[in-house]
Structures are given as C-alpha cells and as structure tokens.
Amino acid sequence: MTEMTLVQAVNRGLEEAMRQDPDVLLLGEDIGVNGGVFRATEGLFKQFGADRVIDTPLSETGIVGTAIGMALYGLKPVAEIQFLDFIYPAFDQIVSELAKFRYRSGGQYPCPVTIRAPYGGGIKGGLYHSQSTEAYFCHTAGLKVAIPSTPADAKGLLLTAIHDPDPVIFLEPKRIYRSVTGEVPDGDHRVPFGRARLVREGDDVSVFAYGAMVAPATEAADALAAEGISTEIVDLRTLVPLDEEAVVASVEKTGRAVVVHEAARTCGFGAELSAILAEKAFFSLKAPIARVTGYDTPFPYALENAYLPNPEKIVHAVRATVKAA
Amino acid sequence: MTEMTLVQAVNRGLEEAMRQDPDVLLLGEDIGVNGGVFRATEGLFKQFGADRVIDTPLSETGIVGTAIGMALYGLKPVAEIQFLDFIYPAFDQIVSELAKFRYRSGGQYPCPVTIRAPYGGGIKGGLYHSQSTEAYFCHTAGLKVAIPSTPADAKGLLLTAIHDPDPVIFLEPKRIYRSVTGEVPDGDHRVPFGRARLVREGDDVSVFAYGAMVAPATEAADALAAEGISTEIVDLRTLVPLDEEAVVASVEKTGRAVVVHEAARTCGFGAELSAILAEKAFFSLKAPIARVTGYDTPFPYALENAYLPNPEKIVHAVRATVKAA
Amino acid sequence: MLDAYRWMVVARVTDERCLSLQRQGRIGFYAPLAGQEAAQVGTALAMHAEDWFFPAYRELAVALVRGIPLRSIFDQLVGNSQDVSKGRQMPNHFGFRDKNIVVPSSPIGTQITQAVGAAMAAQRRRDPIATIAFFGDGATSSNDFHAGLNFAGVFGTPTIFLCQNNQWAISLPREKQTRSATLAEKSNAYGFPGVVLDGNDLNAVYRAVGEARARAVRGEGPTLIEAQVYRFGPHSTSDDPHRYRSDAEVAAARERDPIQRLARELAEAGVLEASADKAIWETARAEVARAFEAAEGTPTVDPLSLFDDVFETRTPQLEAQRSGFAAGAGSGGGAP
Amino acid sequence: MLDAYRWMVVARVTDERCLSLQRQGRIGFYAPLAGQEAAQVGTALAMHAEDWFFPAYRELAVALVRGIPLRSIFDQLVGNSQDVSKGRQMPNHFGFRDKNIVVPSSPIGTQITQAVGAAMAAQRRRDPIATIAFFGDGATSSNDFHAGLNFAGVFGTPTIFLCQNNQWAISLPREKQTRSATLAEKSNAYGFPGVVLDGNDLNAVYRAVGEARARAVRGEGPTLIEAQVYRFGPHSTSDDPHRYRSDAEVAAARERDPIQRLARELAEAGVLEASADKAIWETARAEVARAFEAAEGTPTVDPLSLFDDVFETRTPQLEAQRSGFAAGAGSGGGAP
Ligand SMILES: Cc1ncc(C[n+]2csc(CCOP(=O)(O)OP(=O)(O)O)c2C)c(N)n1
C-alpha cells in the first residue's frame, strides 16, 4: 500500500500493466517527453521508450484508428485522449469500429483497446475542458465504461480495463486528480467490473454517484445525517456493465433514490438508473426518483459553479425526496 | 391536400422551403443529379440549380462544417447525411460546434442548420444502414430533435425545422419512407415543435413511440383491444423539445406506461421518458414502466427481425404491465 | 498469369450471378466489382500470405485470391449459419481471420488508419510483413485517409494504400471529389511516394504492388498506389447509374476491360487457346452456381446468437435481455 | 507600418501582463502569442473590414487590429458581464460579430471547414469578400484541415488558410507532426497554391495575404499560407516548455523577434526614433493596465444567464431548470 493521488494511481496502473505485458503500449498527444498534460504518463517514456509511449500527431481519428489496428494485430494499446471534449474526431472509429469489431466479425476480431480520458468540470475549463458525456458511450453497445472515484479504484479499474478482452472507455475525473489521495495496493491490483462500491450505508434514501460526484454526495450525507436523514451512497464504478443488483437492492432497502451526475440531464446516465428502478424496484419505491445533474445547457465558464451539482443541491433533492413520502 | 408517401412529403417540404426563401439550400452526397439515394431530393437539382442543391465530396466533416459556416453567414442550409450511421465523421462539428455556437458566442452567432438523415432498421441494412442513435443528439444540449411518423408530419416538422432559428436534427424513418402514405397539406404547412400527437386514446396504459415504431404500437393496440385492454398511443414527434405535459398527462390518466424505440436500450430515449415519469407522474403510476427497445447489441443483419421491436413484443410488455397492478 | 486470369473470370462470373440473384430476391444486396478485377487480383497476388489485408466492400476478388472458397463467399452473401461472421453484416463485407483479411465495415475510409495501426504493431513485433488498405476514390476525402496517411508518413509504417480509382463515388465523378491532378500525388502531403497506374493492366499492378511491398518490408515506409479503373456496373444493386452517367462513357470504359485485355495478352503469348478460355468460363459458372446453391441450402443463424460477441462474456444485462428474448418477452430483462 | 508596430507592441505587452495576471490568479488561463505578432498583424492589415475571420485561440493581435478595444479583450479574459460572449468561454476565445470575427472554440481545426462554408455562402450571395481561417501547425493533422481544403479546392472558394507554423503543437515538434517538407505544399493535394514565408517579416506577410485576398475576391480560389514563426512562450499558462525544448532553441528563435526586426527596419527608414519607440511601449503598458483594471472591476455575469442562448427561446425543460435553479432546487424541474 502506498498513499498517492488519483492521477498518480493512474500512472502506477499504466506502469504496472506495461511491466506485466510487453504488448501493452500507450499512444496519444503529448504523453511522451512531456508526460501528458496532466502528468498521467510521467516517467513512462523514459522507462519504456518511444516505441511503447508514442507521441502522435494531433489527430484523435489517427490515435483511435491506429490503436484499433494494433489491437486487431494482438497488442493491448492504451490511447489517451487529452480531454474527453476532444474525443469526437475519433467518434466514428469508436462507435462504428471499436464497439462493433467483435460483433461484426462473428467473434473473429476482438478489439481490446482502452481509451483513457480526463473528464468533467470543476477546473474552470469552460465549454471544452469540462464535459461529461459518458452517456454517449454507455448507449453504444460493445463498449464498457469505467469511472473511478478513488486512487485505489483508479489503479484497480485501469488494470482490469487494460486486460479486459473488450474495449473500455476509462474516464478519469480530472477535478479530483490531485485533490483526492488514498492508499493504493502495490503490484497487480485489480478491481472487477460490474461491482458497485458501497460508500456508506443508510436507511432512508439511496444516492447513486460516480467519479467526482461521490465527494459532494458524501458531504451532503454528512449534512443530512445532522437532520436525521440516513443516506446510503453507492459509487457505481462501472456504468457498463452496471451493478444492477446492488442498485436495485439498495432501493429495495431505502425506498428512495437520488441520482447525481455532472452530465446534462436529458438522456444522461441518471435517466437509465431511474428507468431501471422504475422497472425493477417499482414496488419498493416510496417517492419520486430525483436527479441532480448538470443542466441542459453547454458547459459554462464563468458560471461553472452554478452549473455543477454540489452538496447543497444534493441535500435539497434528498430532503424533497424524503418529504415526498 | 395531396396523398403521398413519407419520402415524397420530405421532398415537398424541401421544395416549399426553397421556394419560400432563397437562403435555403441543400448540401450532401449524391443529392444533386442523382436525387439522393432515397430520392428525397429528386427534381430539386433541376429546379433550383447546382448552387442550391450541392453535391459534396465524400466527407460528412466537410458537409456539416461548411453548413455551419453558411448558417453563420446568414443562409439556412439543409444538410443531408446519407444514412444516420454515417454521421459520426461529423460528430465533432455537431456536438462541439453546431450545438454550442449560439451559447458560446453569447447569442452573437445563431446557427440554424437542419441536418436530415434517414435512420432506423427494417430495410435489411445490417450494422451500418439501420441504427437509431437519436439519444446521442437528445443528450447534446443545444440541438433539437424531430422525428416524423406520417407524411403530413414529415413535411410540417421539416418546414418548422428549416425555419427554426436553431439547429435541428431531423431523423427520417426510412423503413416507412414508401410504405406509409397519407394526405399532406399543400403549401406552407408547419407542425410546431414540442407538441406530441395523440394517435389513439385509451384508458389502461400509455404507449409512447415515434418514427417507425408508431405503426407496430398501433397494431399492438388493436390486438390488445380484442383482449379488453385500452391502449393510448402518443407519438412524441419531437424529442427535444419534449411535450412533457402530454406525456405526464397521459400517464396521470392511464397509470401505466410502455416506451417503445428501436435504439439500444441502455441510455436510449426511453430511459429519459421513464425518468421523467418516475419523477413527475410517480404518484399516478400503478405499475412498473416497461421499455420495448432494441437490445444492447450492435444492429444485426440476418437477425434484424429478432432485434427490432414488433407488435408481439409490445403486446407482451403491455399485458405484463397491466397484469402487474 | 493464367491463374490470375482464372481468378478474374471467377470474380466476373460471381458478379453477374449475384446481380441476377439480387433481382430474384435471393440475396439482399450486392456491390459489383466488374472492371476492377485486374487491380484486385494483381494486388492480392503480389502480397504475401502473412501480410494483413484491410478491404472495403468491393474486394471479392481479393478474397478469392487469398484462398477463400467460393462457398464461404456465398455464405457471407447469404448471411447463413456457416458465415464465419455469423450473418452479422450486409452482403459484400468479407473478412476471414485465418487469411488475415480483416472484416470490413460500411463507413468509408475507417480501415485506412487501422491498417496503419496494424503496421505499427508489426513494426513493434519486428514481423517482416506489410499491411494493405483498399479504398476508392471517394475515400480519399475521408478523415481516415488524412489521418492514416499522415501517421504512416510520421511513423514510416510498412503500409500500402491501394486506391482503386473507379472514377465514381456513387454519383460523384472523380473530378468533383477533389481538385488534385491525380489521387496518387496526395502522398506528397505526407512525405512518401505515390504511384499512378493503369489498373486494367494486371502486370503493372502486380509489379507496382510488389515493389511497394518490398519497400515496406525493407523498412522504407509506405506507398500510395492509385490504380485507375472504371466501375462498369452500378454502385450497388440499390443504384441506378443511368441517372448520372452516359452509356457512351461506360461503353468506352468497357473497351479497356481488364479481363479481355489479359485474355488477349495470354492468347498472344500462346498460353490461352480459345477452347481453354471457354473451359475457364464454364468451370467458373459451374463452381459459382454450386457454391451459391450450397449456401442457399444452409440453415439460417440461431436467433439466440444475436446476443453473442458483443463482448467475450455476456454482461448480466445482456444475459437478461437474452433470457427475455428466449422467453418471448421481447426487449430487455424479462417481464416488467 | 508604424501602426502595425504599435499593434505588435500592444500585443506583446498584453501577453506579458496576462502571464503575470494568471500567476497572480487574476485571470484563469492565458495562451501567449509572443513571436507571432508580425504574422497576425500583417495578415489582419491586409484583409478588409467586410472579410470574415475564423480565428483559433491565439489570435489576440488579430482582434486588436480589427478594432476590438483592449477593454473588450480583457472583458473576455476575465469573463465578466461586459464580455460580449457573456463569460461563456475560457480566456483567449475572442469573437466579435460586429467585426466579423467568429467566436472560436477549443477543438483544433473546426473553424477551417466553417470558413470554407462562409465563403461558399458569400459566393452564393455574390459578396466580393474573402474568409480567412487561422490555425497552427498541429491543426494540419485535423479532420477539418483535410475536409476544409478539399471543399475549398472543389468549390473554388474565396478562402485564405493562414497557418501560423510556430514549430510546436504543445510538446510535439513540427517534424513529428507530418513528414511533408513544408506545410504549405499540402495545398497541392487539393489543387490550389500554397505559399511559405517568414512570418517574422511583417511586409512579406502583408504582401502574401494581400495577394491571396485579391485572388480570392477575383474568383480565383483559395490559398494556403504557411507563416513560419516560433512560439516564444509556453503553449499556455498550463504548460511547462522546459520539459520538451531547450533554452538554446528558444534563444535562437528570439534572435528573429518580429518586433525587434520591425523596430530595426523602422529605425533604419528613419520613422522610429528611440524616444518615440519608448513612448509606444509606455503608452501600451498604460493602456493595457487601464483596460485590465476596468475589466476586473466589472460585475460578474448574472447566474440566471446560464440558461440563455441555448436556443433563441428557452424550451419548457430549460424554463423549468431555470426556475428550479432560481428557487435553489439545484437541478431540473423544481422539487421532485
Ligand atoms: C462515411 C460514409 N459516408 C457515406 C457513405 C455512403 N456511401 C457508400 S459507398 C459511397 C461511395 C464510395 O465511393 P468510393 O470510395 O469511390 O468507392 P467505390 O464505391 O467507388 O468503390 C458512399 C458515399 C458511407 N458508406 N460512409
């Protein structure tokens, strides 16, 4: 165990994977000599050399397209997209190719690419360095989507992602890259996909969150405890595959649900959670399901704090949910 | 009023808009001399000439990027994407640029581009000529999304789209391009955005559908009527803006909801509808909300019929919903 | 060369047969390659078994030369339970892992960057092979053309970019696709050589591809080859070329038919007598008919296979959707 | 020319001031343009008022020359209630409709196709104007570079592609961005001329852009111009260039400082005396300080403006989210 930040844990995960398997290599913009704009790949260029930590031209189409070719050939490429906001030039390769290669080939061509991208708000990044568009990827059959909220999960989920036989979109909440630290197991630490993390147990209401939203949910729970409201917090960890069992079980216990995410509200992942609960936990539900989300506006610069969910908004929604019935 | 097919109604809508306003022009692949691979632009090249019906090189990036530039300059371009499945090379221009221009410029630069694309399954098109990914666009703040299910709506919603001061993704259910015919008002027929169409009234359950799914929903309702189940069918027409009032009111009346779409289930638009109902019609709901959707697999070729929602699947879901409570 | 001729004839016969099968509703779709046989066969012959192929949707002759049985071709065209891709794709999307033919998709151009990535992987593994991407004149406008050629130049990958310029991208003529004088010269923008050649000339194709492959394997980097051909038929069975081009233009192009050209050359060289030629065509017709019948008589795919190969292992969600489907529940997760 | 010199000095002074303001936490971010002043000022001066500009994020000097007051620049950098873009974007994204400067975004390259589209619109309206897209060496690898230049070639649009090749795309040197000998020669792939020039030479820039504009307006089509410059500072305030390039390289580039060069030329021509030069720098410093202070003292944006300009008219959903926010409900639609 070593204490480190979330971005350091990403770095340790990458190093571990590269040491384990010579087929693992990294590619992306500014990840080599420069160590990545967030320093996630710091030191790896020196350690593994230019043919395993590849600085590419400025083309996400090229990054993901070539990563796919490498994976088809048998390597395990890990592509970095500098900000999730810049993944769209590669969207065709992701949704038309990466997600569908195994299927369209009848299982002949698996395509185990991991795409890492820092995402989310809270760093004063404005429209194009802040977005949370995980729902696009969750809606795309053939992709797995993992989002850590702790350093240990960052390393553990990343190692699972890299060794997964299928493509994984690995989203790193950059807002907590350095603000969150924690103990991280040394060596080959893996966290399985599809198992949510029970952050805290509670009886009155279930709050579902992931990534940078786990912290404000926890703060809200503290505040609510003072009012006598006992909040359960579930960190989903992987949105695809989803730990539906844990989600449904939590609401069967508490009878109330609040979903939190930074992404825009309409068709965000919160909608999917609501829909699952409205189908599978319907008879346990005592109150309407609330969503605390980003608004259906582009991500603003000056008004970032107004846009983002925060403990106050979560407290407000939980209170209303508990009051409703 | 003239009787015509849905694709003819699209053609009439385009012609009408081009006659009304010299700033309206069309661009896309094979839309000129060839009249479009589905013949949606048939005759318009002859009528309006090569500088208003522009055959472009094979680049969706270029089509949408230049359409945006035209709209900024003051024109009203209507871009055709040959199949929705081929829109992804333009995804960056759509989500980063088109959807955000007005916002990021503080209102200085509206961007009234209409993007038309045939979409959906049922034509034996396999993975890449069948997909329904409307949810990507619904989740993108700044875009409106319209989907007609009748010839009259095809023309009326298209004219509204072209004259809308903001970008509209106009999705045409190609499966019913020719199979559905109907009376279409001549001249300047417009159907407002944000008003659902009540396809049939019913008391026991509300079925929400759009595009090519309205027909199987109606077939299902006929079958269910024979069993004594009275089904209300609501055609959403525009997903953004959504007629939330109509949706909630219907469920307040029936107490039960089934959502139908072709798109993959996870994070599809059905999830959003469920979530809205689980929040705003919660106390009227008597039964779990069911979704009849495409599966979370890529779109198959040989098994297309197994993949798609059909009357039987809808009947099955409605029955179960009515039985549940 | 006689072998090459045979492949070209089989391809042409398959084409003719498939156009008529589609009209009869016995296959769902077909994209003919008539006019492009020399470009495809010459290229495939010049490459080695261990090279990696990234075709588009018109490369039927390439598959044949690589050793794919006609029967497998028809299994794919029909989409039956013997199709190695399990009936997942529209006709014409041929891919066979055991012959290093990567399964293509429909979006134009995407295979180009992938071929470069596979070449980068081969470089890393020090495998002395080349990768080859097939695409049309229209695809030179794609994002992946630009990214793929640029990466290939920067990383000096062992990649051949084989552009079959058949003069049309559906209804868009070559001159309206781009204003460069040739497509081959676009390689200059990426710092490596481009070659234009007459794609009706089997030998020219064979030589140019052979040289490009040799360069690639020697570590001298990529080559862009523009094989100038003409698409005799419609873009696909959904297309009516009379809407956008004249019969005269097609007739003129047919004068340069690569099969007739090779037949003439072989006859002149004394290796193809009229009777042998006739036999080649007849054998081809019989083989094609036999292969199609076998494929047509093969059972359809298992409906439950719908849920396979999304991932190596089905997620709980897919498992639930599969059970629901099996139980007749239609969509997802069993009864609500 | 003295005017040009003044603009260049104002830009340099703004740069220096902003780097220090960012360190003090008084603005959030800044991307300096030092080294690129002649390329920007020469270009902007050669264009006409009615031309349409599509900048990237480093074109502060372009905005100044187009007549944007320093005060407006700082309103954007601060993101206050006077910012015409309403504080919606990160610093450095300058756009002003009344001066035909289209509001840029951060994704690299996207403005290139848009500039071509605006030029197509001008063609249709028969407006005798040109559009100009600004971008860097890195952006030549983007999808929009390829699509934009191709469309421009095919439609013969009145567009200038102004590539400021400052040798670096963050940490990636020009040689690793692409293997073509120059960036300008990429225009050949699209069938129109490309020009390379020394971007430190104000006159060379002015002349080349003027000629390209004249060609464009005469209907002779697009031009790609590569202005070779050097980025003296970091990519942005988030960047540490010591990680990837040597002080010696930077020092050598600074020898060719476009401002010093012009100062020398003006002094030699006898139009700039030392005292006048000093006054120019001092005036610039005072103006910059004043403009920043005014901007810093301006109220912040109204929180409820968060919900404006998504569409011309708010949808019911946005109206509900806005009311919910106003009532303190946080996300969407009032209390559940
Ligand atoms: C990204 C994308 N856009 C549009 C299409 C529709 N489409 C299919 S084939 C084709 C023309 C391709 O032309 P070319 O590259 O010259 O190949 P050819 O068909 O002539 O062999 C088009 C536009 C597509 N498949 N993919």
Ligand SMILES: Cc1ncc(C[n+]2csc(CCOP(=O)(O)OP(=O)(O)O)c2C)c(N)n1
């Ligand atoms: C599509 C995209 N990918 C990545 C980035 C991150 N990024 C911002 S600037 C930059 C380098 C741009 O280099 P260049 O085009 O030479 O312009 P310069 O900054 O040198 O002016 C990168 C990679 C981005 N903004 N957009």
Ligand SMILES: [Mg+2]
């Ligand atoms: Mg072609």
Ligand SMILES: [Mg+2]
């Ligand atoms: Mg640069």
